[in-house]
Amino acid sequence: MKLPANIRENVSLQAMNSLGIDVSARWYGEATSGNRLISLLDFADEEGLETLVLGGGSNLVFAGDFPGLVARLAITGRRWEQVEGDSAILVLGGGENWHEAVLYAASAGYRGIENLALIPGTAGAAPVQNIGAYGVELKDTLVSVTVLDRNTGSWRVIHCEECDFAYRDSVFKRQPGRYVITELRLHLSRSAPLTLVYADLAGYFDEQEIPALTPLDVAQAVMAVRRRKLPDPQQMPNAGSFFKNPVVPLADWENLKAEHPDMPGYPGPVTAKLAAAWLIDQCGWKGFRNARVGVHNRQALVLINHSGGTGADVLSLAERIRRDVQARFGVTLDMEPGVIPAGLTPGY
């Protein structure tokens, strides 16, 4: 076997996943350019290895060591294009740090992604689950992504309409491993309305009394609100929200509401979104901990790796929570992070 220069063997991934799970990759390489990405993937194909494209590791649970090749997407770069009047296109390399890109755009006075401040991870992973927070989703500003399509081996531009975005979902999540996102284009504007629909955010400005808000003000408010509510993975390893907010038919919501009048929910014309954190809290899980893993004591959606927890520890806690919520409310919780199973089989 001829080892390409940028590939290493048996590399710890503990510092590369925000749950801090102590696993390793049999092979590991960093793709700092399109050509490097291709050389890594060629090596994996020649050796018949499973591959995992890794960003910041903030939305993954490793159930075991990864026996194939982990390719960390590290293509950086940001630039403005088509700057016309109030609007511009921000082009980001897939390996750019997402939060820094948000601050970069907001500091330049461009609006559109400021509510997505402090979401950990890379720009390239942002379309995978259509990241969202405080009433804004990536799809609201995404124009297109540049991908390497591993089925055809060719580069493609995929436009927003083709990404089939939904709540924490996209074509990239539904076809794992097929597309490697190397660049995104976002349409931002200096005059777009700011989104302050969430009470936490609007409340922050009541306290601050800022008359003419800039996108940077909003990004900073989002950061302050998030820091109050969410644990920092550097101090308490976690993967953010562990479950999606369940979406149920309107009739189910009406029955649930009749039975549990305090239940929060966001009814639409045909479905209603429930608050997964409330359901988990009602089952008594908030603040639970055993020797290794637990549930955050202020935010029931966040599972914590307190001390040496394995992927199996985290997943078994998640399963106990899911069972309780199902038994008490008849509602199924879906996990938000992707699981990298132990003992991979082809096409995992």
Ligand SMILES: Cc1cc2nc3c(=O)[nH]c(=O)nc-3n(C[C@H](O)[C@H](O)[C@H](O)COP(=O)(O)OP(=O)(O)OC[C@H]3O[C@@H](n4cnc5c(N)ncnc54)[C@H](O)[C@@H]3O)c2cc1C
């Ligand atoms: C404290 C905390 C708070 C969070 N808050 C939010 C939030 O408010 N909203 C929200 O939506 N999410 C949130 N998340 C989840 C997470 O930050 C996002 O999903 C983020 O986009 C993941 O980026 P990443 O680079 O870490 O991806 P990774 O965890 O490395 O990868 C996630 C998935 O994307 C794939 N992937 C990664 N990069 C690429 C690429 N370039 N091309 C193709 N596939 C790729 C991986 O193979 C994997 O399947 C939070 C996480 C944490 C830890």
